[in-house]
Amino acid sequence: MESLGIWAPLGIMLLRGISIILPDLLSSVYSLVEGSLLGFKTGCVTIILADLIFCQAAFFIAGNYGKEPVRRLVGVKAMKRI
Template sequence: MTQQRLLKGLQFFAVVVFTAAAIVLIQRLGVAQLRSQVEQWGVWAPVGIFLLRFTSVVIPALPGTAYAILAGGLLGFNQGVAVICCADICSCSLSFWLSRRYGRNLVKRLVGEGFMYRIDTFSQRHLERNFFLMTGCLMTGFFDFVCYGVGLTKAPWGRFIPALVISIALSNPPFVALGAGILEGGTRLLVFALLGVFGLAVVTYFVQRRDATA
């Protein structure tokens, strides 16, 4: 439990530092100049965000939500959604495959023993029998753990991939829109983002409630 609390504390600290640095950078450069700087980086800006998001999913101890917000702020909504969704499809598929191919021992090395209880919890919930429950779990903030957990079950690729694609299509746009709306001052994007985040919170609540009563 001590290791788990330490990792949670480091994760929270990383998110705070990352957010503070982004705010300072925006205040110093301004949105227009920041976007201009990003354009000068060319393809390396989306590639960098792709790698950050990809790594944060394969190694769940790293924060991932901040990168979705960052993608919206730096790349805009359309490109930001494309980058984050591609990163999630690739990383989640890899997590599922690693878990299915090499089993629990490799997963423990990647995520640490302190986080294995989450993966074991998802693997023991018989998600492979309920497509909608699997999709709902993949829409929560623990989707990276869910991918490893489902990989430890007998769920086939043909059932996992559609659930993954649906969950990514529904859960990523609100967070990317939040970043784009904050920096661009777009009221519609912010309203969409807040409604989407609220919807995801509702899904998470019902998934956790079902788990508690199971």
């Protein structure tokens, strides 16, 4: 993992972010991967930053565009669950 440098946390952060915006994907799996691959300290920081950034992005999308684009993105079944 050290040979990947900054790209490992950024890649896993992106995957976790996508799982936050698309709620059908499990984000807890990425938390376990981050902790095991990056270590506890780096994994926690990466998880916190990803959650902060992508939860704000999801809130922005929903607040500015309403339910319809989100419904088209995730589907009717996921909207009922949300």
